[in-house]
Amino acid sequence: MMTFILFVLAIASLLVVMRQEAGAKTAVGVMVGVGLVSLLFASFWLALLLFIGAGITAAAGLPGFRRSWLTPKAFALFKKVAPKVSETEKVALEAGTVSWDGELFTGKPDWHNLLINRNTGLTDKEQAFLDNQCNQALAMCNAWDIAVERADLPEELWDFLKREKFFGMIISEEYGGLGFSAKAQTAVLQRLAVNEMLMVTVGVPNSLGPGELLIKYGTDEQKEYYLPRLADGREIPCFGLTGPRAGSDATSLPDTGIVCKQEVDGKEVIGLRLNFEKRWITLAPIATVVGLAFRMFDPDGLLSDVEDRGITCALIPRDTDGMEIGRRHCPIGSPFLNGPIIGKDMFIPLDYLIGGEKMAGEGWRMLVECLSVGRCITLPSGAAGGAAFAVATAGGFTRIRRQFNTPIAEMEGVQQSLARIAAKTYIAQAAVNHTANMIDQGQKPAVPSAILKYHLTEYQRDVLCDAMDVHGGKAVTLGPRNYNGISFSGSAVSITVEGANIMTRSLMIFGQGAIRCHPYVLKELAAKDNDDIDAFDEAFFGHAGLVFGNAARAFTQALGLGRADVPFDHGARKYAQSVARFSAAFGLCSDAAMTTLGSELKMRELTSARLGDMLSNLYLASMVLKHWHETQPVDGEQALMAYSLDMLLARTETALVEFLDNLPNRLVAGALRVVTLPIGRRWTGPSDALTHTVAKAISTDSPLRKKLLSSLWVGEGESGVDAVISNPVASYNNLLKDNAKAEKLYRKANKAYSKGELPITALHPEQRFEAALETGVFSEEEAIFMRDYEAKVLEMLTVDDFAFNEFARNKKSVIDHNPSESQPS
Structure with a gap:
């Protein structure tokens, strides 16, 4: 009995030491101490086992022992199995900063680091713009007219957008722009997202494109000329990056710029001969100035002795000889202005390069640094705004639509869809608002930008599917009254642009995060590249301590022992503690995957995707907790918070199980399962009771519905068909009252x-x-x-109907089906 007690004491003591990452000396002391007690009062064999363990720990963990023999062997092995990081990957890894995503990799997230920067909201000027100019712009919109009748914004709306400097949100007041914060940009795009074409038209010039590149890298002359003109709409920009053979893989651009000489106005000028073909370029059909990414070569050594200068960015006026521009693609859903640009033997002077000659070859770094911010804002904000619109319309419709003498909002199947819509909207709003706040605090969240881009655009698609389901025939009959159909059919656009979602999930989120956010991996790779064995020793054995610490934390917290101390109220505490528990499990599994798969992990996209899903759901859960902590909750919000976190943590656990089920090394997978899931699965998703509560809240005139719709233009609303078409949100709100x-x-x-x-x-x-x-x-x-x-x-x-042949573009070919004129056979 005494032997058993001492064995349990030894295990418990070592778990405590490992959890605290107290170091090898402490671990050796604990094993020797318990071993001596065992030797005196219990079992010689237990004492021997502990002494052997102490010896191994001392040899592996104490610097004086290990550096003479263990570290060199480990370093040699690491050099063989560590993945090679290309120059383009290095640039991507160095772009952006690490914030809360890095905390989640540690397995012991410090919530103080998340909560220290409170979201203080918008300035008075930003709020006024949101409540006035944005609402006025939306009042000029008729979705059917814009998407179908004219396939463009009305002229008066274009004039309004230019006059009110919608295209200059990111441009400082010094250059005539609005100088808005990231939070304000997010708020504006969420509000405009009711109309996809309007949101895209405003969002693109304020995202990755000439404006942002000029602000960060342009010469003084370029800034002084272009920024005021971009701010007030005298110049409409587009940016040509993707093409038929280079979509998400922007590093494989086949477009070229060859350094050469040409006579211009009687003088010999050094410049570039451009040949390119770009596709899917938003605003290209009407752009007056084109940002362009291409591969620059200097075969004759006119600028340097390096022939391949790398990806480079230029800013080119529309009327430059050799540019073919103006034709349109027809994007699915809402045909926003999008089209091809082709250049054949175009000559441009060197001063067209963004940043001038000194920035030649820096295009890839420029793009990824800008993308780490822009990808956090435009598409995620549009997704959050579109989801809020779905809450407004689906909640309203299901309350007034009656079947079997009862509102369909009372049917449990419909309630399940409504609750999912509400939760994904709540998560999306929390994620975009608080990540934007990080940007305003000086962060460039590269990994969170990939998380938000992938998950929130997927949420948008899911939300619109649920909204279509609960609307039934109302949503599948296109026409001016259908406020869902155009957005639903266009949801695929967000899935594919700014990095296809499949690639973002399977390659980017974890692939970039594992190196960029991990506390030690980047240091280990740097030590390998620099052949610095001392730096490697420090990083590698710090990494080993982290692995043991995460194993202990994951195991004990899964058993409900030693839960993390978190700064949240009673309703949110258990969720924050579970985020901490899964953070330890995620960190442990990440290290196991990198250790057992090595460089092969790059090709194991499904493994990477599942680890990315764990990281993503933990990040989104953290944003919900921050939102709950910082905002004043309203009646019913605790149920929505609980529903959202139940869903996110269930998804986290599902990703963990799928990772363990498919990890190639089955012995390691079995050990990880014992450590991370010692009593099996714990999270099954939201309960029926939460589903009922949330669904009722968003389908009635409740405080929770009003809070979720606070990002939208609500308006007053009038009855009649005009109100149904122009502002269905106001119409539903009035009916719900x-x-x-x-x-x-x-x-x-x-x-x-x-x-x-x-x-x-x-x-x-x-x-x-x-x-x-x-x-x-x-x-x-x-x-x-x-x-x-x-x-x-x-x-x-009511749904719309049309004249028989109204849809035919070639009305002469329409068959006459008029029965009154048919002849007997």
Whole structure:
């Protein structure tokens, strides 16, 4: 019995030492101490085992022992198995900064580092722009007219956007721009996301493109000329990066710029001969100035003795000889202005290079540094805004749409879709707002930008699918009244641009994060490259301590022992503690994958994707917790917070299980399963009770619905078809304000009908209301109220129809199906 007690004591003591990463000396001391007690009072064999363990630990962990024999062997092995990092990968890894994503890699995230920078919201100037200029722009939008009738924004809206400097949000006031914070840019794009073409038109010039590149890298002359003109819309920019053979793989650009000499205005000028073909370039059809990425070569050594200068960026006026521009692609859904650009034997002077000659060959670094910020804002903000619109419309529609004499919002299948819509909107809003706040604090979140781009655009697609489901026939019949169809069909655009989502998930999130965010891997690789054995020794054995620490933390916290101390209230505490537990499990699994697979991990995309899913869901959960901590909760929000985190942590655990099920080294996988899931799965997803609560909140006039819709243009709203088309959110909000009163009267009339107090032929609601008035079931006031209410409901339920041949582009080829003119055979 004493032997068993001492064995348990030894294990518990070592787990404590490992959790604290107290070091080899402490571990040796614990094993020797417990071994001596065992030798004196219990078992010689247990003591011997502990002494052997102490010896091995001393040899491996104490610098004086290990550096003479262990470190050189480990260093030699590391050089063989460590992945080679190319120059382009190095540039990508060095772009951006590490923040909370790095904490999650440690296995012991310090919540103080997340909460220290509180999101203080927008300035008065930014809020005024959001509430005035943004709302005015949306009031000029008719989605059907923009997407179908004209395939462009109205001229008066273009003029308004230019006059109010929507294209100059990122440009400082010094150059005539608005100088908005990242939080303000996010808020503007969330609001404009109700209309995809409007959001894209405004978002692209404020994201990766000539404006941002000029701000960071342009010469003084380039800034002084172009930035004021970009800010007020005198210049409309586009940026040519992707092409038929180089989409997400921007490093494989086949487009070239050859350094050469040409006579210009009677003088011999050194410049570049450009040949390129770009596709899918947003705003290209109307752009007045084109940013261009190409591969620069100097075969004659006119600038240097290096022939391949690498990827380079230039800024080229539209009317430059040799440029073919103006044709359009037709993007699925909303045909925003997007098209090809082709250049054949174009000559440009060197001063067209962004940043001048000194920035030649720096294009890849320029692009990835800008992308680490822009990718956090434009598409994720559009996804969050579009999701909020789905909350508004799906919640409203399902409350007023009745089947079997009850609102379909009361049906559990519909409630499941509504709750998912609400949760993904809540997560998206928290993620974009708080990540933007990090940017305003000086961060360049490279890995979070990939997380947000992938997951939030996928959320957008999921949310729109759920919204389509609950709307039924209303959503699948296109026309001016259909506020879902265009956005739904266009959701694939966000999935594919700025790095295809498949690639982002399987290669970028973990692939970049494993090296960039890990506390030791980058140091180990640097030591290898510099052949610095002392630096390697320090990094490698620090890394080993982290592995043992994460193993101990993952195991004990999975058992509910030694839970992390977290600065959250009772409702959120268990979720933050679980984030800490899974952070340790994620860190341990990451190291196991890198150790067992080595350089092969690059090709194990599904393994990388599952680790990326763990990291992503932990990051998103952290943003929800930060949002909960910093904002004033409203009635019903705790249920939505719990639903969101239950979903995210269940997904984290699913990714962990799938990783363990498929890790090639089955012995390591089995050991990891014992450590990380000692009592099996714990997270099963949100409960039915949470589903009911959340669904009811967003389908009624509740404080939670209002908070989720705070990013939208709500407006006042009028009845009639014009209101349905121009602002369905306001129409639904007005109906929900009266819904409780209407529901009582629906039940009152239906009860009378079921009792035979109303005529059996009163099948339509309107007929039933009139019969209820005639029989005294309704008062005059109740009948008037329900006539008006039901008329507004019918406006929201009605779908469009068109003349028979209205869809035909070639109306001469339309078959005449008029039955009155058909002839007998």
